[in-house]
Amino acid sequence: MLFKVSPLDNVYFGSGMPFSAGFESIGKSIFPPSPSVFYGAFATYYLSLNGMNSKNIAFVKENLRVKGLYYKIGGAWYTLVPMDLVIGEDAKNKGENEVEFLQMCKPIVKTDLEDEQMDLLYSVDKVDNVKGLIDDEAMSYYLKGKKECISFVPFKNFVKAEDKIGIKIEDRKCTVKESYLYRINYIRMAKDVKNFLDFVVDVECRGFSFPDRGLIKLGGECRVANVSKLNELPKFLDGTFVEEIKEIIKKTKMFKLILINPAIFKSGWKPDFSDLKTRVKLIAAAVGKPIRIGGWDLENKKPKVMSKAVPAGSVYYYKILDGPIDDLIEKVYNNGISDSRSNEGFGVSLLGGIV
Template identity: 25%
Template sequence: MDTLFFRDGTPFHLGEGGSVQPRGSFPPSIMPLQGAIRTALARGRGWRPNHPNRWPEELGTPDDLGDLRLRGPFLRFGGERLYPIPLVLFGKWGAELTRLVPGEKVECDLGQVRLPRLAQPVTGKMLEGWLTQDGLESVLRGEVPAVTEILQPEKMWKEERRVGILRNVDTRKAEAHHLYTATHVRPVKDLMVEVDVQGIPEDWNPEASLTLPLGGEGRMAYVTVSKKAGDQADFPRMPEWSQTEDTVRFTVTLLTPGRYRNTCSVIQTGPKGIPGRCISASIGKMVSLGGWDLKRCRPRRSVSLLPAGCTWFYEAKVEQLDQIKGLHGTFTGEMNAYGMGQIAIGTWQEGTR
């Protein structure tokens, strides 16, 4: 029933950032979530901040997750898991939508490339939001999802601008000329942020429900813990291929933000380990990932990520189809243990109208 405060990687320390205001970020990145998850697990094993030596070694260090492996975060609304919209849908909410497909070769600063084009002439912009599992499976099949399968962010949470002021800890009085602003989010009822956690020792038995501080200002969140049956129990299905040609045309879409060592190369040619040849791509704006290092009491170093929804268009030989299918749901790039870089495999058709 309360608001939550998550932000992007814009500096938020006193004297940093200048006139650039930190923006709210929702759903939150994996960093505050992994911190909350590990803190809850550690408390269940007897750890407390005043007893740092009781920290379980299975939960790693400030720089690694130990035995844990995470997937997500995703949203769950009305009991159904949601996925970010791949950056191949164009149009207006409630109006006709179309897809992006590779266009004809053009000459640009990258040489000869096939830039994405609209399959049909419609007005609007790149669609940003969330899809149900059925909606994402439609997009992976090369189709346009139904209106009921698309959810706008405004339907699931609202942003609220807040103004605060610095308070002197000793005098408990406000300090003059020390205003700051922050963007909080107020989730609607039945909206959850969900993370799959693997690697918890079988004899730990974490609590089925608990409350814990999450995000900035220590706002409290209600947490439920449930067991899943299998890694792919909730994962979208890959499209079926009825391959009659020598060429396989497929897409690679980021379901979670990806961190890559050579981002420029990945933007142009796709993540490493993908068979075939990348012929086009639809890439969103880079996002920054920060966070707070609780042990060292300082901000984490900000890194740049490719956002969820980025999609690459590929062509490969039919002999590589089994290898392509094996990539569905796997991870690319770095920090895979944190759930970054998870991909879904789809299909596209040349000359789609």
């Protein structure tokens, strides 16, 4: 089920760094947030509707699953810009939002590690990574391998950081407590009433259906957000479109894997497909810097162990060596590719063609 999540106030999405009064004075917020933020929000939502007890906590752990995190601006669907799309220095200086594709080439320097040798993704011009979103239509073109003009929407058009300064008061003296001045970076999700960015969360809870409308607690300090059910799907998740991508991959024997959400891999930075019937070889990648993922363990009432994850938007290029691709399609679209915490939305991905 797809739910639109609309914050009613500024929100705080922690960066994973410790933040408590008297220890660290700055609470740094990040955007976009981790999918585990929404897993926690809907877990709390379920418990608020059914009661906070060990039985219901166990039910959530067993049956709740986040299957995707997307965005909406007005009536249009959006996703994060894949990392093999970049913006040229000239376009950036002119304030233009048109992106270009990185090109793939053989490495200049060869080593004796032939099995690990990968192609390079490069641009002849000076380019920068893009922090923003592309719409449903642009993503559909991208997944089909069409290198047409693709424009993006920068986060700065919709997301603004706003600081809050706070202090702690001595209860008995009603005076400021020394060393307890702090600052929190909040996120405001709209520049004005016409430019409002909403989250869309694909959430599944076996044996339970969330109400069509409601209120949830979102992010740090449990700020309130509206939740409303959506009945439509973005084009790139439609079954007919997935079949089109499948046919493109069958013809070319090559594909892209795009991380919609961050992923945690045993091998560090790349997925492991060794358990599939489809044999593939990684030939190139555009991967961002690792991010820190924490969280709160409802069952044991303590922080989760901090993990490193590959950021959303990272792209992997593969060549199919042998076997049918049905197993691959099933894994990517139904189960995700994260080796850990996949039920929280980590490892949700899309497949695209390389033509």
